[in-house]
Amino acid sequence: xxxxxxxxVIAIDGPAASGxxxxxxxxxxxxxxxxxxSGSMYRAVALLAVEKEVQLDDENTLxxxxxxxxxxxxxxLPPGASPRVFLGDRDVxxxxxxxxxxxxxxxxxVVGGVRKEMVSLQRESVSEDGVVAEGRDIGTVVFxxxxxxxxxxxxxxxxxxxxxxxxxxKGMNITRSSVEKETEMRDTxxxxxxxxxxxxxxxxxxxxxxxxxxxxxxxxISKIWNSRxxxx
Ligand code: CDP
Numbered sequence: 001x002x003x004x005x006x007x008x009v010i011a012i013d014g015p016a017a018s019g020x021x022x023x024x025x026x027x028x029x030x031x032x033x034x035x036x037x038s039g040s041m042y043r044a045v046a047l048l049a050v051e052k053e054v055q056l057d058d059e060n061t062l063x064x065x066x067x068x069x070x071x072x073x074x075x076x077l078p079p080g081a082s083p084r085v086f087l088g089d090r091d092v093x094x095x096x097x098x099x100x101x102x103x104x105x106x107x108x109x110v111v112g113g114v115r116k117e118m119v120s121l122q123r124e125s126v127s128e129d130g131v132v133a134e135g136r137d138i139g140t141v142v143f144x145x146x147x148x149x150x151x152x153x154x155x156x157x158x159x160x161x162x163x164x165x166x167x168x169x170k171g172m173n174i175t176r177s178s179v180e181k182e183t184e185m186r187d188t189x190x191x192x193x194x195x196x197x198x199x200x201x202x203x204x205x206x207x208x209x210x211x212x213x214x215x216x217x218x219x220x221i222s223k224i225w226n227s228r229x230x231x232x
Pocket of ligand 1: 015016017018020021038039040042043105106107109134135136137138186190
C-alpha cells in the first residue's frame with residue numbers, strides 16, 4: 001500500500017447478534033477479501049481468564065493473557081466451511097462460544113491494556129487483498145480511515161431469537177431467557193465502557209437487518225463497495 005492510500009477495509013460494527021459474523025464471512029468470500037473477526041480475539045482472552053480463574057478486575061493478569069493471545073491467535077478459513085479459531089495448536093472454536101465465555105467477554109473487553117493488545121493484533125490483518133473486519137470499534141478506532149464503514153443493527157427481540165437459534169442449533173442446552181440476559185448485559189457494557197464504546201461512526205452506512213436476509217445484507221454492502229470503487 002502506498003503512503004496516504006486508504007487500506008482496503010470494509011469495517012462492520014454493531015451490537016451482539018446483529019448478523020456481523022455471518023455477513024462478514026459471506027461478504028469476504030464474495031469479494032475475495034480476508035476476514036478479521038475481532039470478537040473471537042476478545043473471546044479468546046476471556047476463555048483463558050475463565051480457565052485460569054482470573055478475577056475479571058485483575059487488569060494486570062488480563063493484560064498478560066491478551067499479550068499471549070496476540071502472539072498465538074490464528075483464524076483459519078477452510079474453503080466452504082466455517083472459520084476455525086486457534087490459540088497456537090489448540091482449536092478453541094467451540095470453547096470461545098460457551099456461555100461462561102459469553103458472560104466474561106464484555107467485562108474483559110473494558111480493560112484498556114487488553115484493548116491495546118487486541119487493536120495491534122487487528123491492525124496486522126491489513127492486506128492488499130482487502131479485509132472485511134468486524135467488531136464494535138472497527139470503524140471508530142481500529143480502522144477509522146476505512147473507505148467503507150457499515151453499522152449493522154436489528155431489533156433486540158430479533159437479535160435474541162437469532163442467537164438462541166444459533167446456539168440451540170449447535171446443540172447447546174440453554175434457555176431463551178439466559179440468552180436475553182447475556183445479550184442485554186453485553187449491549188449495556190459494550191456501549192457504556194470508557195475505552196472505545198460501541199457507537200456509530202459519523203460516516204458509517206446504517207443497515208437495519210431486522211427484516212433482511214443475510215443474502216440481502218451482503219448484496220447491499222457489495223453494491224455500495226463496488227459503486228465507491230467505480231467513483232474513486
Ligand atoms: O457475535 P457477537 O456480536 O455476539 O459478539 P462478538 O463479536 O463475538 O464479540 C464478543 C464481545 O467482545 C463483545 O460483546 C464485546 O464485549 C467484545 N468486543 C469488543 O469489545 N470489541 C470488538 N471490536 C469486538 C468484540
